[in-house]
Amino acid sequence: MGLPWIGETMEFYKAQRKNQLFEEFVQPRITKYGKIFKTRLMGSPTVVVNGADANRFFLSNEFKLVISSWPSSSVQLMGKDSIMEKQGERHRCLRGLIGTSLGYAGLEALVPKVCNSVQLHLKTKWHGQEKVSLYRSTKVLTFSIVFECLLGIKVEPGMLATFERVLEGVFAPPIRFPGSKFSRAIKARLEIEKMLISAVREKKKEMEGRLEGGEEDGFLMSRLVSGIIKGEISEEEVVDNMVLLVFAAHDTTSYAIAMTFKMLAQHPNCYALLLQEHVDIMSNKIPDENLTLEDMKKMKYTWQVARESMRLFPPIFGSFRKAIADIEYEGFTIPKEWKVLWTTYGTHYDDDYFQDPLSFNPSRFEEPIPPYVYVPFGGGPRLCAGYQLAKLNILIFVHFIVTHYDWSLLYPHETITMDPLPFPSHGMPIKISPKLL
Template structure:
């Protein structure tokens, strides 16, 4: 009897093995990337979050696994089997196959707080429609009319928040400024900054938190803040819609007008209008303010670069009459500053990467990625690789004087999901930098201030800087 039972064990374990492979999406003969799946369900999520909070995702999480398993490896994050891919070839493959092999796949908390009807969740025709509306405002004509508005917004902010101050928090200042610019200059929505800024910040704190809607949790607080924003924006959208339908207001070159016009034509819904306002405010204001802050840190640590940048802006300033705004043509001449900004975003990317979900079984470079698994591309996978950027950890803006390899520099993503606000972010960075460096002398209070993440990166002390007005201003 015992021998009979033992004879059944090999086929029994073989069946269990097949069931395990099937449940993990692996077919016989396929080659899943190597790597560790970690603990049941949570996988390696704890290690991922621990590294993220310390702003050590590359050093503590990605780099050790790349060294052990190669540029393509598997893990399990937030309950999902995930393949992490690195390199320009991988970036191009997965970004260009959006909607075909992969689709955007954000954590549940992000989707609920940004909105299920925002562009990051849209696929196919719905995505193209919304992207077309946004692109129409951020094209050459829209940008040309936006530059003077932005100039006035920046100058007003500096007068109200920098004048007669010996020290300011650069990160806090740029966050409130970009928040105002996005709502007022892009959407044409007047805001009560003291009230709305704090509410939006509360939502941001929950976008990557565990989706546990219990009192006292970050996600619960964020949901309540999101409801307040929803009420304010719905009222604004309905007021705008009623005015446009009644002929009291026409399209004014603002994104809210374009979105409401599409709403009136029946192309999009009210929820889509509101959710995309929320998304674009977050996508633009937090990442752009971080990029500006870190750029100034890099300039403080590299005075030779600052000398070149300052001369570029002074050459433009001397061509302007007192009180005359910059034009889009002026901004196009600010080339070296944009090199500095790109080199900063290469070394200090505002986002570490983005998740996708395989909607079909994918064959890539000899590996199989099962349908339903997540795919994570990372900025570090190319930004810190000497194959694309020689001496990658050094700050060298001139490397962007010539074109870089496609899909190697990806702070704004790529393919159909290329950040819709890319040109807006560029404009904010260049215009803000122009008015600061031509009107103020400045220096860092703490050059060694560490950067932390919660959930996005930020300087731990807010990057305080000492400021004094230039004598010629």
């Protein structure tokens, strides 16, 4: 269990900063103790579990045996009224409200909006450039897509920087002294809150002023505000869930896109197959015709490439749960109040599930993957609510880049670091030139 109270937290953080949590922290302990072992992290006795059976047991027993358990700093910055902190029926209700914008009809309406956002971004940020930071560029883009295409809020200068200041404190010690990461993050969170409350109240006033009430603009904020008017959701819940959605959607998606391009650069044969898929889609379009949801379904190989990239480089390492009762598992008793940490790498890098797991092989996704084996978006009742939006962002961005630009990585072997989420250490700069169509 390591040192009193501190436990093995320092070793955990050290491995995390290098993006080597599995290789340097989890794997050596699996070798020594097996796929389930105990430690002490951030003051809590913690059981680390690995494998599809463990993922299924703990993720599917959410609200019954375990509940989501985030550090105090994360809860204060994301908001105690976000779905990450809600349990049972309240979680289902809030998730249902958010999910309405990401059903088939919602996604169909989102595709042209995302296409327009991507094209505008490329025109204003990429046109005339010889070099761009792919990761930084996609962060700016995915941030604006969440706000403008999903929520219906115009992005103002400085908003992304304010959100990033909040993210810096998400896993920092929750100590509020001037100049600390957490203190700066709390200050930024208050700025965001003020801005979102203003937008929500303005939308509520506008909707109440209409005879029919209505939410015909199709934006998620309008649906949430409609929930306020009907008494289904509070203003605090709307604001906290908008904050959470922005964080959940843009950093992880940017990383997934960056890793997809890294793998394409290293595997030209895969890139040739992917490019042909997009050329075929373009050949059935008139100039400037937008993509549709049906076109997304044709991008089967592209999605295999993205999925394989996220298998090798999952945007999340795993997540913590807390036992709400004594749990009997694999012959052990996990005491009530202990933490449980499940990991994506526990299956993604295991040759019991993926043959030759460290090799890049998109074709492995031609066959269905058993449940709880491939978990870059989690699983169970807390499966990422923005999963379909992330998929749209990735497919549409890849389409416009590969059909409009020739590109190459400036640092093919760029290292990945974490602070607190993984990212390419140099921002993944790429050389670009317009493709001659």
